[in-house]
Amino acid sequence: xxxxxxxxxIDIAMSGLRAQDKNMKVISxxxxxxxxxxxxxxxxxxxIEAKMRAANEGISCVEVxxxxxxMSSFKxxxxxxxxxxxxxxxVQMPNVNLPMELINMxxxxxxxxxxxxxxxxxxxxxxxxxxxLR
Amino acid sequence: xxxxxxxxxxxxxxxxxxxxxxxxxxxxxxxxxxxPRYRSIDVKFEDMLDKAMQQADIDGTGDVxxxxxxxxxxxxxxxxxxxxxxxxxxxxxxxTLRHKAYVRILNKKYQQMELAAKx
Numbered sequence: 001x002x003x004x005x006x007x008x009x010i011d012i013a014m015s016g017l018r019a020q021d022k023n024m025k026v027i028s029x030x031x032x033x034x035x036x037x038x039x040x041x042x043x044x045x046x047x048i049e050a051k052m053r054a055a056n057e058g059i060s061c062v063e064v065x066x067x068x069x070x071m072s073s074f075k076x077x078x079x080x081x082x083x084x085x086x087x088x089x090x091v092q093m094p095n096v097n098l099p100m101e102l103i104n105m106x107x108x109x110x111x112x113x114x115x116x117x118x119x120x121x122x123x124x125x126x127x128x129x130x131x132x133l134r
Numbered sequence: 135x136x137x138x139x140x141x142x143x144x145x146x147x148x149x150x151x152x153x154x155x156x157x158x159x160x161x162x163x164x165x166x167x168x169x170p171r172y173r174s175i176d177v178k179f180e181d182m183l184d185k186a187m188q189q190a191d192i193d194g195t196g197d198v199x200x201x202x203x204x205x206x207x208x209x210x211x212x213x214x215x216x217x218x219x220x221x222x223x224x225x226x227x228x229x230t231l232r233h234k235a236y237v238r239i240l241n242k243k244y245q246q247m248e249l250a251a252k253x
Contacts, residue, residue: 014224021220119227126231133238 009122015061016115022064023108026050027101034096037084044074045094138186138196146240152179152200153233160226163217171214173204
């Protein structure tokens with residue numbers, strides 16, 4: 001007898017939930033550090049994006065491939081009194097864009113809900129099959 | 135330890151014991167969701183049942199017992215804990231469905247026996 005370890009719909013939905021959970025962490029980090037001018041390396045906080053990837057070809061789980069840094073340029077604001085201000089009075093601010101983060105957050109929330117719905121539906125389907133065993 | 139023969143009741147008994155243990159493991163993992171340095175536990179059963187059944191084919195009987203183990207490829211959080219709520223819930227759903235299936239099959243088997251006794 002061979003044990004089939006291929007993914008069940010529950011495993012796949014679970015991987016979706018995990019990925020969106022991680023994505024939510026990334027988004028909250030971006031929002032929390034929206035005004036962080038120092039990341040310990042003399043630079044402001046750089047926005048992070050969770051890059052998703054399919055775990056294998058065909059029917060597949062999803063996984064967070066890497067937490068990629070957003071390499072777009074930092075915003076500059078004039079604030080000569082700021083301790084991190086340069087000689088010309090400008091301060092470099094993180095490249096986080098709040099509306100974008102809020103939209104990403106909504107997407108993450110919807111995807112999480114969708115994966116939970118898939119898991120629930122599959123559970124109901126299986127219970128229908130189990131009813132036949134009564 | 136459960137002896138596996140070609141009798142279906144043995145397999146169901148072993149499986150139900152394993153599901154029971156797995157439910158306990160999941161409960162423990164969820165209870166320790168935020169416990170520092172807690173490592174999640176899981177139950178190894180299907181592989182061992184496979185082995186026991188192969189043995190039963192040869193000798194007529196095989197032993198099977200569900201085993202606890204700590205998965206090593208899990209992602210560890212900052213506090214040294216590697217429990218993931220989503221994973222545990224997924225396991226719980228699967229576990230519940232399997233448990234239901236086994237109980238129903240057992241019930242069906244008893245119904246068959248009752249039917250035979252009535253005739």
